[in-house]
Amino acid sequence: MHKVLIIDDDIELAGLFQEYLTQEGFTVDVNHTGASGLQNALSGAYQLVILDIMLPDIKGTEILTRIRLESRVPVLMFTAKGDDVDRIIGLESGADDYVPKPCTPRELVARIRAILRRTQSSAALSQGPIETGPLKLWPEKRKAGWFDQDLDLTSTEFNLLETLASQVGRIVSKNELSEKALGRPLARFDRSIDVHMSSIRQKLGNQPDGRSYIQTVRGQGYQLIKE
Template identity: 85%
Template sequence: MNKVLIIDDDEELAGLFSEYLQQEGFAVDIAMTGHAGLQQALSGKHQLVILDIMLPDIKGTEILARIRLESRVPVLMFTAKGDDVDRIIGLESGADDYVPKPCTPRELVARIRAILRRTQSAATSRQQGPILAGPLQIWSEKRKATWFEQTLELTSTEFNLLETLAHYAGQVVSKQTLSEKALGRPLARFDRSIDVHMSSIRQKLGSQADGRSYIQTVRGQGYQLIKD
């Protein structure tokens, strides 16, 4: 049974989501403060963390940053509805995806399952050797990636995106394909999640000798991983 941690000071909402998630077969823990949530998130007992960006004692982005120093556990953030700044900050801080408040329990479960489906299916992959794309090596079954023989520290979603690009190295991959394969959902209109994640991946890969990025944006089409 997958165990989910909800970090949210809204007792009524957290209780509603907890009840629904349990009906859908999840085990659920709730933390009402950021400090308590951070401690539980780092316990290694949960397959996914739901984190509210607005908490009374610590900002959600600060909690996420602390989690990312020690853990790759997938994090789904609650953000204010229509607030693009919150969404972008959350993604840049290492969130795997976001759900705007208010949202329906059904939408929340769909997002959770999409994230877990990607992380767990890769973890049980029978692939024996790594995916090779120039200096990039990816072991899907180990959720491990190296770049010029150095381990890359990637979030779950960043790993999924880079893995997808590596499969099609040298080819342009559309945002729709990246969203479906890496995020586990269709691309939503005006959704900038992939762009923000790609910006983070680019920073981690660095630049080529001529200053160009190893991941090229092809306007109106998608992204391309330069494999040579």
Template identity: 75%
Template sequence: MTKILMIDDDVELVELFRDYLQTEGFQLDFSHFGLSGLQLALTGAYELVMLDIMLPDITGTEVLNRIRQQSRIPVLMFTARGDDVDKIIGLESGADDYVPKPCTPRELVARLRAILRRTSYLEDIATDWPVIAGPLKIWSERRKASWFDKELELTSTEFNLLETLANNFGRVVTKQKLSESSLGRPLAHFDRSIDVHMSSIRQKLGCQSDGRSYIQTVRGQGYQLIKG
């Protein structure tokens, strides 16, 4: 069974999700506190972490920041419904996606499966040749990327976005396509997830000598990894 960790202090919600997820082929472990949850998340025993932004000891954002210092494990954050600030903070801190509370178990399972499909790690094999897009190299099966021959530290969603841009090097990719290929879901109205992830990627790539970003926004269309 796929092992998932849930860090949330809502006892009833944890029990509800644990029972439902078990019927869907998941094993759910949990912690009601941020610090103990952080320790579990870094053990390497789990394939994904579900993390509430509000916890009794430290914030979910602080837990996420500490996870990202040591691990690329996929993280799905719970946010307050309609609270764009929480969503943006979570994404900027390295969350792969978010789901608003309250959500149905069915919606949660769909999000989990979408993330796990995108982040399943395959064994390194000799035929894993990189996609080369200028100074960018992408090894899809190893989930590895380098920029000017230096390895990039990317979240799983950032990797997926950059991989999609690399496969369309020099061409504009719509936000709808980026959302479907990288988040596993259609782009929702007023959803800024792609923009926030792209901002983080841009910071990691830096700028060209003339100050321009390597990833250009094409207004009304999408994003483009430029050829120079």
């Protein structure tokens, strides 16, 4: 049974989602302040955190940044409906995905299960590490290495890099990346993949000639350079 933490100051809405998720087989705790939510998010007791971007005491993005300093727990953010700025800021801060408010409990459950499914499926299917050039991935441990150094990735970043590494040298479409890394089809005008890829590129750095290890192929997708 997966444990989920909801951090949201909207008592009525958080209670609604808690009740629905409980009926769907999850164990759910709720915190209504950022301070208490941050403490629990870092406890290691939860498989996923749902975090509202607007909280009265600490901004959701600040909480997310502090979580990412210590934990790779998947984080699903509540963002304002139609506010692309909130979504991008959340993703850039290390969120794995987002759900715009208001949303239906059914959509929330679908997003949660998609993240958890991707987190667990690679480990279940893995027969060993994936190695290509300086990159080494251990799906069963959700661990990544880059030039023999630990590579700190969020859950979704790991999924994306794993997808590219398993097809190194091949162009992988954004839709395929969205399906495999986020567990959902790519929506029109959705920039989630682009934002996650930008973060991965920053963590990998550039090749000696200045080129990125991950190439954008306009109109087609992304490609991990084969060395």
